Amino acid sequence: MNPEPFLQLDRVIHEKGRLAIMSMLAASPSLLYTELRDSLRMTDGNVSAHLRTLIEAGYVAVTKSLEGGRPTTTYALTATGRTAFAGYVQLLEQIVAQTRPPGR
Amino acid sequence: MHDAGPAENLRVIRNLMERAALYRRALAPVSFAAGTLGIAAGAAGWIADLDTARSFASLWMTVALLGLGTALGIMRHQAVRDGEPFWSPPARRVAQSMLPSLLAGALAGLVVALPAWRDPLHAWWLPGIWMLLFGNAAVAAATFLPSGFRRFGWLFVLLGATAVFYVNSRSHAAGMPSLRLAHLVMGATFGGLHLLYGVYLALTEPRARAS
Numbered sequence: 627m628n629p630e631p632f633l634q635l636d637r638v639i640h641e642k643g644r645l646a647i648m649s650m651l652a653a654s655p656s657l658l659y660t661e662l663r664d665s666l667r668m669t670d671g672n673v674s675a676h677l678r679t680l681i682e683a684g685y686v687a688v689t690k691s692l693e694g695g696r697p698t699t700t701y702a703l704t705a706t707g708r709t710a711f712a713g714y715v716q717l718l719e720q721i722v723a724q725t726r727p728p729g730r
Numbered sequence: 731m732h733d734a735g736p737a738e739n740l741r742v743i744r745n746l747m748e749r750a751a752l753y754r755r756a757l758a759p760v761s762f763a764a765g766t767l768g769i770a771a772g773a774a775g776w777i778a779d780l781d782t783a784r785s786f787a788s789l790w791m792t793v794a795l796l797g798l799g800t801a802l803g804i805m806r807h808q809a810v811r812d813g814e815p816f817w818s819p820p821a822r823r824v825a826q827s828m829l830p831s832l833l834a835g836a837l838a839g840l841v842v843a844l845p846a847w848r849d850p851l852h853a854w855w856l857p858g859i860w861m862l863l864f865g866n867a868a869v870a871a872a873t874f875l876p877s878g879f880r881r882f883g884w885l886f887v888l889l890g891a892t893a894v895f896y897v898n899s900r901s902h903a904a905g906m907p908s909l910r911l912a913h914l915v916m917g918a919t920f921g922g923l924h925l926l927y928g929v930y931l932a933l934t935e936p937r938a939r940a941s
Contacts, residue, residue: 645739649746657750665749715743721736 632721638683639714643668643676648703648711651686656702677701685710748820749874755808755821757875758931760801765925767797772917781909783853787843790856790916791836798832824871831867835860854897854906857915861890864920878934882927889919 639648646666650657663673680686685707689700703711771793780789809816838859842852868883893915900906 645743646746649743650750653747653750666746715740718736718740718743722740725736 635717636710636714638679638685639710641676643672644680645714647673647676647680647701648685648707648714651701651703652708652711656689656700659699659701662701680707683707683710748818748823755805756931757879758928760804761924761928761931763800763804764797765921765923765928767793767800768919768921768924769917770921772913772915772921775913775916776910779910780913781850783848783850783909784843784846786850786853786909786912787839787856789913790860791839791843794832794835820874824874827870827873828867831863831870835863835867838863850909851906853909854912855894857912857919858890858893858897860916861886861893861919863890865890878927878930882923885923886919 639645643666646668647662650662650665659673659677662668662677663670666673668676677686677688681688684704686701687704689702691698691700771789775786775789780786805821806816809818838856842848842856865883865886865888868886869880870883872880872883897906
């Protein structure tokens with residue numbers, strides 16, 4: 627089996643919490659901080675730490691605004707993040723195809 | 731995720747993306763509509779004095795169909811507005827989870843409603859059975875919905891069990907009051923609880939944002 631795709635997997639995305647956040651954001655134009663935290667059942671500390679890493683990598687953009695007088699923080703994938711996520715999924719599919727027994 | 735295989739990672743990604751897509755359907759308007767319909771039907775049944783088993787079951791099965799149609803209509807409208815598919819994989823899973831219990835409820839209604847000889851007081855079993863089955867349907871679907879929906883389902887299961895035990899104890903002792911009162915029970919539970927849940931969702935559900 628060719629180990630090359632394994633080595634190419636994006637280390638920033640290839641972590642349970644960050645992959646979950648990226649997957650959720652890939653399916654929505656944007657999500658609130660509370661939506662991410664509640665639907666992934668993560669602690670505040672966990673979500674914040676992972677989001678910080680993703681923002682630093684340039685994969686996620688943050689928008690702070692006032693909605694109905696309440697401060698709201700929303701997160702969305704950047705173009706770079708969307709490309710990185712698509713590449714990550716493509717590599718996973720490649721690995722799965724390689725490891726599938728022949729004839730299946 | 732470090733130790734999980736690539737196939738498992740892909741499955742997790744697919745599930746999370748489906749969940750995120752479903753999470754965007756606002757349930758507050760659906761709950762408000764169902765609650766209003768339930769309360770209106772309860773009041774109508776009481777005022778019209780529908781006290782036969784057939785009229786009771788017919789009214790509430792019609793209300794259930796109307797409620798279902800309204801809910802689907804609202805969710806379809808939201809999906810079209812957001813430019814997202816309505817009959818998405820998670821939507822199908824929610825429907826598949828709820829269907830067995832809802833069909834059982836319809837069957838229970840038909841068994842009570844169809845025979846003309848049915849004693850009106852037999853219909854007193856229906857509110858409890860319907861609450862139990864709706865609660866089952868809600869708990870089954872809660873896996874694909876916000877966590878509050880599971881508690882909402884369990885509340886119906888609890889109320890349904892209480893109603894069934896109450897009817898059972900009364901039917902052996904003092905008997906049950908006129909079916910007219912059962913319309914109020916239905917209005918208060920299916921109508922009132924949906925309305926209250928709608929208020930809870932309106933306060934807690936993320937505001938819909940233009941995509």
